[in-house]
Structure formats: structure tokens, C-alpha cells
Amino acid sequence: MATLHTRASARLMMAPSVILLFVWMVVPLAMTLYFSFLSYNLLTPGAHNFIGFLNYSYFLTDPAFLMAIGNTLLLVIGVLLITVIGGILLALVLDQPFWGQGIVRLLVIAPFFVMPTVSALVWKNMLMNPVYGLFAWIARGLGITPIDWLADVPLFSITLIVAWQWLPFATLILLTALQSLDGEQKEAAEMDGAGAVSRFIYIVLPHLSRAITVVILIQTIFLLSIFAEILVTTNGGPGIQSTNLTYLVYAQALLQFDVGGASAGGIIAVILANIVGIFLIRLIGKNLDR
Amino acid sequence: MARAINTRSKITFTIVGWLCGLLLFFPILWTFLTSFKTEGDAIANPPYFLFFHWTLENYIEVQARSDYLHHFLNSVTISVGSTVIGLIIAVPAAWAMAFSPTKHTKDVLMWMLSTKMMPAVGALIPIYLIFRDWGLLDSRIGLTAIVMLINLPIIVWMLYTYFREIPGEILEAARMDGASLAKEIIYVLTPMAVPGIASTLLLNIILAWNEAFWTLNLSTSKAAPLTTFIASYSSPEGLFWAKLSAASTLAIAPILIMGWFSQKQLVRGLTFGAVK
Numbered sequence: 194m195a196t197l198h199t200r201a202s203a204r205l206m207m208a209p210s211v212i213l214l215f216v217w218m219v220v221p222l223a224m225t226l227y228f229s230f231l232s233y234n235l236l237t238p239g240a241h242n243f244i245g246f247l248n249y250s251y252f253l254t255d256p257a258f259l260m261a262i263g264n265t266l267l268l269v270i271g272v273l274l275i276t277v278i279g280g281i282l283l284a285l286v287l288d289q290p291f292w293g294q295g296i297v298r299l300l301v302i303a304p305f306f307v308m309p310t311v312s313a314l315v316w317k318n319m320l321m322n323p324v325y326g327l328f329a330w331i332a333r334g335l336g337i338t339p340i341d342w343l344a345d346v347p348l349f350s351i352t353l354i355v356a357w358q359w360l361p362f363a364t365l366i367l368l369t370a371l372q373s374l375d376g377e378q379k380e381a382a383e384m385d386g387a388g389a390v391s392r393f394i395y396i397v398l399p400h401l402s403r404a405i406t407v408v409i410l411i412q413t414i415f416l417l418s419i420f421a422e423i424l425v426t427t428n429g430g431p432g433i434q435s436t437n438l439t440y441l442v443y444a445q446a447l448l449q450f451d452v453g454g455a456s457a458g459g460i461i462a463v464i465l466a467n468i469v470g471i472f473l474i475r476l477i478g479k480n481l482d483r
Numbered sequence: 484m485a486r487a488i489n490t491r492s493k494i495t496f497t498i499v500g501w502l503c504g505l506l507l508f509f510p511i512l513w514t515f516l517t518s519f520k521t522e523g524d525a526i527a528n529p530p531y532f533l534f535f536h537w538t539l540e541n542y543i544e545v546q547a548r549s550d551y552l553h554h555f556l557n558s559v560t561i562s563v564g565s566t567v568i569g570l571i572i573a574v575p576a577a578w579a580m581a582f583s584p585t586k587h588t589k590d591v592l593m594w595m596l597s598t599k600m601m602p603a604v605g606a607l608i609p610i611y612l613i614f615r616d617w618g619l620l621d622s623r624i625g626l627t628a629i630v631m632l633i634n635l636p637i638i639v640w641m642l643y644t645y646f647r648e649i650p651g652e653i654l655e656a657a658r659m660d661g662a663s664l665a666k667e668i669i670y671v672l673t674p675m676a677v678p679g680i681a682s683t684l685l686l687n688i689i690l691a692w693n694e695a696f697w698t699l700n701l702s703t704s705k706a707a708p709l710t711t712f713i714a715s716y717s718s719p720e721g722l723f724w725a726k727l728s729a730a731s732t733l734a735i736a737p738i739l740i741m742g743w744f745s746q747k748q749l750v751r752g753l754t755f756g757a758v759k
Contacts, residue, residue: 203583206575210639211591213572217632218598221606228608283503291496299743300504303511306742308693310713311731315514317717318724325526325722327513360507362749366758369750404758411754418602421695421710425717439696442604447611447700456608463605470600478593 228456235450280363370404518728541729562691577642645679
């Protein structure tokens with residue numbers, strides 16, 4: 194009786210969250226899916242005709258789409274490489290005892306709390322500006338001709354900015370994992386004469402593998418949707434050189450008012466993200482059982 | 484001998500560690516310093532590091548010219564509002580899942596997490612059209628609702644992982660002693676749940692404060708939080724670096740300080756308990 198009562202009240206307590214999230218997930222997605230089969234432009238009023246998969250074939254054969262997919266992947270992979278490798282190195286340093294460790298830790302995680310529009314504009318102007326920026330000053334000091342970062346290597350520049358934002362996240366998670374490593378195991382290996390490198394490869398790295406997977410998966414979800422950094426630095430340009438899938442859909446919808454085409458792009462983005470999502474859900478689900 | 488090696492390695496790591504820390508922190512430090520320069524000094528070449536004419540005029544200008552405070556308050560309203568509403572909705576759900584789990588609890592949690600996987604562009608167009616038709620574009624209510632929804636799964640998850648650590652036996656003991664459900668919640672559960680709720684609150688205010696997809700797309704001026712306001716500095720004409728820096732410093736300072744306090748919860752919250 195009591196359990197029946199508890200169970201009913203438990204359902205009632207969960208209902209608001211579940212219903213809200215269900216509506217939030219299903220309604221927009223269903224509408225996007227519906228729009229993706231219509232000829233629907235905000236500038237042409239009147240009936241929105243059903244055109245089948247035309248939006249998809251238009252979107253998928255648009256050279257901009259292939260470019261955007263390529264840019265999305267380059268951006269994700271570039272940022273992942275920098276943050277995972279950099280994060281491991283930084284975590285190893287921060288794991289050692291040294292003077293002012295607590296303060297350095299605070300300095301390292303700080304970029305994560307900077308809002309995307311601020312970090313993008315600070316990098317764009319004060320660091321990467323080809324005339325007045327700090328990088329240009331350093332380049333001239335070294336006798337190199339300064340490059341116009343966001344015009345010459347736009348995607349690489351954005352990769353750097355985003356990597357700066359996410360390096361603290363990777364570092365913090367890897368450091369947390371590193372600190373849970375059993376010290377005795379390392380000591381035993383040291384006694385057996387294992388060098389620092391082999392200790393890292395055979396003991397530390399396997400211990401970190403779970404944390405590394407988590408970092409990669411969680412960052413990928415966020416990195417697939419990079420938007421603000423592109424909007425305020427390059428607007429996807431020059432041309433479409435720094436347009437990723439998210440930005441392409443945004444441009445199609447809110448700059449060209451092509452609701453149908455943008456919706457098809459949105460659905461493709463959802464499918465791509467879900468492929469990554471499935472892996473992450475499995476990994477976290479496994480952890481929940483322990 | 485071992486001691487000498489220890490000291491030497493400690494010195495090496497002190498140098499390496501501080502170099503890394505300062506390098507990563509430099510853009511923030513540089514923004515902070517530039518905010519006290521005149522516009523002329525801000526673009527000076529070679530750059531001034533410390534020896535320039537320090538001034539507060541940028542902070543005054545930013546407020547006078549663009550009503551900075553208005554956007555700051557929008558950010559506060561949206562981030563605190565969305566988090567508090569999210570908590571009110573999520574606390575009962577997390578409580579139920581942690582203390583009376585059924586065989587579906589895990590599935591529900593996983594499903595909630597999966598809503599977080601949906602990329603924002605999948606919902607952008609319908610939400611934009613709905614907002615347009617309902618007059619919600621550039622409104623604080625609309626933004627608060629959206630930011631609440633995108634963070635709700637994280638709020639439920641974080642609370643769940645905290646609540647799960649509260650030993651159920653204590654609740655049973657209270658029940659045995661004849662405590663009613665209301666008393667159980669007020670006197671037993673709440674004191675134990677407060678630290679977890681506070682951490683969740685802190686982390687989600689940070690996430691909401693920095694949310695920059697929906698705020699950029701759904702607000703222009705009236706309801707624009709700091710993310711949108713700062714983005715208006717991206718226009719190519721004119722170099723207002725000192726003013727940009729002043730606005731940026733004010734925008735990131737409060738959240739940076741909160742972030743430093745919540746660094747432990749950050750790992751837990753953002754990995755959904757997968758790394759502790």
C-alpha cells in the first residue's frame with residue numbers, strides 16, 4: 194500500500210520535468226521535419242507546397258554543404274587534438290606538487306568561464322588583428338611578416354580560439370581522473386625499474402582512457418554546434434571558408450529566409466549529432482550500473 | 484639525495500606550471516589591463532603592458548553610451564530566473580528518482596540526457612517562428628524559458644547524483660520515528676540536500692550566463708543579455724578595444740569568480756557523474 198502510494202507520488206513528482214522535456218524535444222523536431230518537406234520561404238507568402246525530398250537533395254548537392262561538413266569535422270578534430278593532448282600534458286604538470294599550485298589551477302580553468310562572444314572578440318581584436326594585435330607585434334619582433342589570422346587562416350584561427358576555451362575543461366577532467374590513480378601502483382612500477390615514459394604508457398594512460406573518452410564525447414557534442422565564435426569573428430567567411438553546419442543552417446534560415454532548406458540542414462545536423470550521442474549515452478549508462 | 488631531487492623537480496614544475504597558467508590566463512589579463520587604457524594606448528605599438536595612463540573612463544563610457552547595466556540585469560534575470568525555475572521543476576523529479584527508483588528510472592535519466600544531444604539548429608527554425616508569432620522575440624520571458632529547457636537535463640542529473648549519495652536509511656529512521664512526509668522533507672532531507680542544490684544552482688547560473696546560441700538568435704536589444712550586447716562590438720568600423728575590454732571585464736568577472744568557487748562541481752556536473 195505504502196509503496197503504491199509512493200510510486201504514484203513519485204510519478205507525479207517526475208511529471209513536470211518529463212512532460213516539459215518531452216514537448217521540448219518532440220515539438221520543434223517534428224516541426225523542423227515537417228518544414229523540411231515544404232517549399233517555404235519567409236519572403237514568399239502564400240501556400241507552402243509539399244515538395245518531398247527536394248530540400249534535402251538541394252541541400253546535399255550544394256557545394257556549401259560539403260564545405261560546411263568538412264569545416265565542422267576539421268573544427269571538431271582540431272579542437273579535440275589540441276585539448277586532449279594539451280589537457281593530458283597540463284594535467285600531468287598540475288598533478289605534481291609545486292609552489293602556488295592552487296593559484297595556477299585557477300588560472301588554467303579561467304578561460305572556460307569566459308562567455309563565447311567575449312573570448313572570440315578579444316582574440317579577434319587584441320590578439321589576432323594584423324596591424325595592432327599582439328600576435329602581429331610578436332611576429333614583427335621575430336622578423337616575420339604578421340599574417341591576417343582571420344582572413345588568411347580563418348578556420349585555424351577559430352580552432353585556436355575554441356581550443357583555448359575548452360582546454361580547461363579537458364585539463365580539469367583529466368586531472369580529476371589522474372588524482373584518483375592509485376599511488377602505490379605507480380610506486381611499485383617505479384621500484385620495478387619502470388621509467389617515467391613506460392609508467393605513463395602502461396599505467397597512467399590506461400587509467401585515463403575512460404576520462405579521455407568522456408572528454409572527447411562531451412566536447413564533440415558542444416563542438417558540433419559552435420556558433421557564436423564564428424558569428425562574431427568571420428561570419429562564416431571569407432566566402433564560406435569558416436562556415437560549419439550550424440552556421441550554414443543559421444544563414445539559410447535567418448539570412449536567406451529559406452525555412453524549408455534550412456530545416457533539411459537542421460535534420461541532417463540532428464542525425465550527425467545522434468550518431469555521437471548514442472556512444473556517449475552507452476558509456477554513461479554503463480557507469481550508472483556500477 | 485632524494486630530497487635534493489624533490490626540491491629540484493619542485494622548482495622545475497613551479498616554473499613550468501606558472502608558465503602554462505599565465506599563458507592560458509593571458510588573454511583575460513590582457514583584457515583586464517586594456518580596459519584601463521585610453522583607446523589610443525589600447526592600440527599602441529609596441530603595446531603598453533603596465534606603464535600607461537590608467538583611466539576609468541571606459542567603464543563610465545560603456546554605461547553612458549549603451550546602458551550596460553540594462554544588459555547586465557537581463558543576464559542576471561535570464562540566468563538566475565532560468566536556473567531557479569529549473570530547480571523548482573527538477574528537485575521533485577530528482578528526489579523521486581533517487582529515493583523511489585523503479586525499473587524505468589535509468590531509462591528516464593538516459594532519455595533526459597539524450598535531449599541534450601539534440602543540436603540547437605534542429606529546433607532553431609520552429610522556435611524562431613513560434614517566438615515571432617507569439618511576440619516572444621527579444622523578450623526576457625522567452626529567453627528564460629528556452630535557457631531553462633536546455634539546462635533542465637543537466638539540473639535533473641546533477642541533483643540526482645547528489646541526492647543518490649544521501650543514505651536512504653536516515654529517511655527510513657525518520658519515518659519510523661513517525662515523521663510525516665512534510666517533516667521528513669523539511670527536517671531531514673533539506674539540510675542534507677542543500678549543498679548539492681547550491682552546487683547545481685551555481686554551475687547552472689554559469690552555463691546560462693554564457694549561453695550564446697539562443698540568446699544571440701532570439702534577442703536584439705530590449706531583452707539582450709551580455710552575450711548579445713558584447714557581440715555588437717564585432718562591427719568592423721572603429722577600434723573600440725578599451726571599451727570592448729571594459730564591457731568584457733564586467734561581463735566575465737562575476738561568473739569567473741563563481742566558476743572558481745564551483746570548480747569541483749564543474750567536473751561532476753558536465754560529465755553527468757561519469758568522472759568524479
